[in-house]
Amino acid sequence: MSGTFVGMPAFPEAAHDAVNNRTLRGNLRHATHTIRAKRAKAVAEVSDWAALREAGKQIKDHTLRHLDRYLVQLEESVTAAGGTVHWAADADEANRIVTRLVKETGETEVVKVKSMATQEIALNEALEAEGIRAYETDLAELIVQLGKDRPSHILVPAIHRNRGEIRDIFRSEMGAWGRPAPEGLTDTPAELADAARLHLREKFLRAKVGVSGANFMVAETGTLVVVESEGNGRMCLTLPETLISVVGIEKIVPTWQDLEVFLQTLPRSSTAERMNPYTSTWTGTTDGDGPRTFHLVLLDNGRTDTLADEVGRQALRCIRCSACLNVCPVYERAGGHAYGSVYPGPIGAILSPQLRGTASEIDASLPYASSLCGACYEVCPVAIDIPEVLVHLRERIVEGGPVTREGAKVVLKPAKGHAAERAAMRGARWAFSHPGALRAGQRLASRTRRFHPRTLPGPGKAWSASRDLPEVPAEPFRDWWQRTHGGKDAK
């Protein structure tokens, strides 16, 4: 994945500031709670939601199981429709391909449809380095880009910003990128949207090259599907002469019929709408209508490695609806930036350490960025058991084990830094397998209870910094039972 986040501190430190930032927490709480309630309503309207969820899961699993076959089919269909397919093993290769394709057009500007894949590979930065300017056209992405900020949500990248902050960004930054913000811009949503519309229109009409991702790719016809709310994506897809789409290989659905399921579950899960305002599909090129040249860059970037993991592969079912972010109590307090990736929240916590590996501090801490409350699993429209994958990745970190990296099987060593915990777990396991020892320990705790501190040293300090410890009782239950029901225990 992108180099943008390399060197991020581990999640707990990264979350520390966000937890104490009242504006940020207020913005996030308000936004997530509003959408949470709306989603629940939109989902409750559908009588066969459980069946739709199961169908989505099945379609994705089937496709992933036969991904090799469907990718070849997709390549054939896209080629037959007049497009060109490129294969990119990692972010660098994808960036090189796109940069070359843009350069071949002779242009130095591109307009972009909001896309997670291009953010994942840090395409904008790569293009910038080659003298090509990429303009984001999604309203929230525009806010992030103008604010020299990082996205903090999959669907609403500027969710951490309130209206006042957005007005300030528009006022001070728009001019440097194109049409400046109108004089006296206020923070009413209508004025903000209007300012963005005028600013963007100029770019749409000028651009000769568009860059997009896709929500789905239909293998049988080579069709790419983009669903969106604002229509800016549709502008980018139809106005330029050249269109370059960067799409993760897991985005395939075999047939148009399969789409039907996701076009019901995606909008309800993400924006709590029955149907998203714009659904654009495009297949290759057509004379006199839309782009004359179409390139599809199929991106792996850790996906086949993820696919090789029996438990973890379910993360590839994700349709990026962001429902799991909106219900996550940890995301709500820590904010999206703490996850050190363009994929924040619960899905980010399982996807990033699989796509990027667990070598960096931030990636090794992500599987622990959850209380395993299960709210994410409950809302996921493709039933990704995120808690299960989190625990699986924790195991990979503390116990090591076999993984696939760049196509090769390797065995990870247990991560450093968990030695004390490992020893404690072993000790506890030993005591728990020897009831006599456990009992002795409990008695000791009871006898010494008068001397127990109210705050703890070492790792326990984190507990007692904000919570009081319970008092150890005078007698553990089993001793009481022995004393009062002594003879009854015989099995």
Next chain:
Amino acid sequence: MRVALFLTCVNDTLYPDTGRAVLKLLTRLGVDVDFPMDQTCCGQAHYNTGYRHQAEPLARHFSDVFGEYEAIVTPSGSCGAMVRELYPRMGERARAEGRGDTLAKTLAPVVPKTYELTEFLVDVLGVTDVGAYYPHTVTYHPTCHGLRSLGLGDRPRRLLQAVKGLELRELPGADECCGFGGTFAVKNPDVSAAMGTDKVRSAESTGAEVLCAADNSCLMHIGGTMARLSTAMRPVHIAEILASTEEEPSA
């Protein structure tokens, strides 16, 4: 019916009153309860922290100790979920790792027989009015594993509503996690504390005297936060409320 009380290591060590309450309650309802002395821990802390292989012997031990009982009752949604939901998964994983069916077969007998206390009362004994008396205002926090893994639904609420003298107040944002999450509370202390504080604040907004839940681990976190925030409310395990009677009221 031979019923075993699986108290859990946390309750055994730190909350023996909950164990005594379960015993009193079930005995009052005519159940003959045994406490197998060799019981230790279900292995949940190990499993959820990533030490699945260390959790396996604990799960096997659990099966050895409890396998012969007709029902296993535990006053912890979380440990109940460990046995019911995660033991089968441990068996599957062992199989996937080429270690055969042994683990799955060893663990299988205890899985369907393990009940969280409120499930046992409502589903197995078929009672919602357990003859309890508890003259206090109470708000109920459904803990995550009880709510989502076991699907306890409205069972605890129905039991509480039938308690004489008890006034139940709805907890705003009840289904939001309190932020305990086992080792999460230690590994992510800031986020955990923020979640705990929010939970305590919404509990306070009900004006109830008592916050009740079916899991002492969550109550330990919530109670510890309450103490730190000098909240007047008390955390109480649901078993202690259901065990309370006019003759022998619990605080």
